[in-house]
Amino acid sequence: MKHVFFACLSLGLLLSSPSVTLAADTAKKNFVVCSEKQSYPPFGLGDGETYPKENPGVLVEIISMAGKQRDLKTQHIRLPWKRCLKSLEQNQVDGVFASIYLKEREVLGRYPFKTVELNSPAAPDPNRRLVRVSYSLFKRKGSPFSWNGDGFSNMTRSIGAPLGYVVVKKLKEDHGIEATTVHAASKGFRHVADGHLDAYIIESNIGRNLINDLNLGDSLMEIKEPFAQYDWYLMISHGFYNKNPEVSEKLWDEIGEYREKNMPRLLEHYRKLP
Numbered sequence: 532m533k534h535v536f537f538a539c540l541s542l543g544l545l546l547s548s549p550s551v552t553l554a555a556d557t558a559k560k561n562f563v564v565c566s567e568k569q570s571y572p573p574f575g576l577g578d579g580e581t582y583p584k585e586n587p588g589v590l591v592e593i594i595s596m597a598g599k600q601r602d603l604k605t606q607h608i609r610l611p612w613k614r615c616l617k618s619l620e621q622n623q624v625d626g627v628f629a630s631i632y633l634k635e636r637e638v639l640g641r642y643p644f645k646t647v648e649l650n651s652p653a654a655p656d657p658n659r660r661l662v663r664v665s666y667s668l669f670k671r672k673g674s675p676f677s678w679n680g681d682g683f684s685n686m687t688r689s690i691g692a693p694l695g696y697v698v699v700k701k702l703k704e705d706h707g708i709e710a711t712t713v714h715a716a717s718k719g720f721r722h723v724a725d726g727h728l729d730a731y732i733i734e735s736n737i738g739r740n741l742i743n744d745l746n747l748g749d750s751l752m753e754i755k756e757p758f759a760q761y762d763w764y765l766m767i768s769h770g771f772y773n774k775n776p777e778v779s780e781k782l783w784d785e786i787g788e789y790r791e792k793n794m795p796r797l798l799e800h801y802r803k804l805p
Contacts, residue, residue: 561603561606561625562598562603562604562605563607563625563626564594564605564606564624564626564627565607565608565609565610565614565619565624565626566591566607566608566609566615566628566629567609567610567611567693568580568610568611569693569716571588571716571734571740572737572740572744573588573589573740573797573798573801574588574590574736575587575588575589575590575591578609579609581606581609582607582609586804587607588801589797589801590628590629590661590662591607593661593786593789593793593794593797594626594628594786596793597786597789601778601782601785603782608624612693612695612696613694613695615627616630616636616639616695619639619640619766619768620639624768625767625770626765626767626768627640627765628661628763628764628765628766629765630642630764631697631761631762631763632655632762633697636766640767640768640769641766641769641772641779642764643655643656643659643660643764643780643787645658656787659784659787660762660763660764660786660787660790661762661763661765661786661790662762662763663760663761663762664734664736664761664762664763665734665735665758666698666732666734666735666758666759666760667732667734667735667738667753667757668690668732668758669730669733669738669751669752669753670730670751670752671723671726671752672749672750672751674726676729678754678756680756680757682706683708686729687729688726688727688728689708689709689710689711689728689729690708690711690728690729690730690732691710691711691712691719691723691730692710692712692719692732692733693712693715693719693733694712694713696712696732697759698710698732701758701759702732710732716731716738716741717741717744717745720741720742720745721745721747724747724750730754732758735753735757739753765783767779767782767783
C-alpha cells in the first residue's frame with residue numbers, strides 16, 4: 532500500500548482547477564504535495580481532489596504539521612499514483628507520499644537519505660520515514676489459495692494489486708507472477724469476494740478498513756503471514772530540493788520527530804472515528 536500532494540500551472544490540464552498554486556512559487560513557501568486519489572483510512576480519508584479539512588488522515592496531518600514547523604504552507608492534491616510520480620519527476624509538484632524506496636525512483640525525486648561512510652551505498656533514513664507498514668494478502672473465505680511467507684499454492688486465477696505499487700514489482704521479480712492492476716482496491720476486493728481473483732494485496736490497515744467499509748467481513752479474510760514490510764516516505768522533487776536543500780532536510784527531520792511523538796495518538800483518534 533501508499534501512498535502524496537501538489538499544484539502547478541502545468542498541472543492545470545491535469546487537474547482542471549484554476550485554484551491550483553504553482554509548485555515552483557517557493558517565494559510564498561508553498562509546498563504542493565501529491566498523493567493517491569483513494570480513501571485509505573487511517574492514512575488518508577475522502578476521495579475528492581484534496582483532503583477534508585476535518586480528519587484528513589494520519590499521514591496528511593503529519594506532513595502538514597511538519598511543514599508548518601518549517602514555515603511551509605502545505606497544499607494537497609490527489610491524482611492516480613503513477614501520475615503523482617510523473618508530476619514529481621517533471622517538478623510539477625514539490626512532494627509525493629507515500630513512497631517506498633526503490634533505487635530506480637531516485638531519478639523521480641529525493642528521499643531523506645541518512646549520512647553514510649565514504650564508499651558506502653546511500654540508503655533512506657528510517658528515522659525520517661512517515662510510517663512503517665505491512666502488506667497483506669486478502670482472500671475469499673473457504674478458498675484453498677494460500678501464502679506461507681515463501682510461496683503460493685492453489686492459485687487458479689490471479690492476484691490483484693494497485694497499479695504502480697512496489698508489491699507488483701515484488702510479485703513479478705520474486706515469484707514470476709503478473710499482478711492484475713486494472714482494479715482499484717475497493718473493486719479488487721469485490722472481485723476476490725466474487726471469486727474472480729485469488730487474492731488482493733494492499734497495506735494491512737487499509738485492507739482491514741476496506742473489508743469493514745464494503746461489508747465484506749463474511750466473505751473475505753486476511754492471510755496471517757505478511758507479504759512484505761516497507762517504510763513509507765515523503766519524496767521531494769529535485770527542483771524543490773535543489774532550490775531549498777536546508778528546508779527539505781529540516782522538513783524530513785520534523786516528519787520523523789512529529790511521527791515519533793504523535794503516531795500513537797493519531798492512530799487511536801482515527802480508530803475511534805465512525
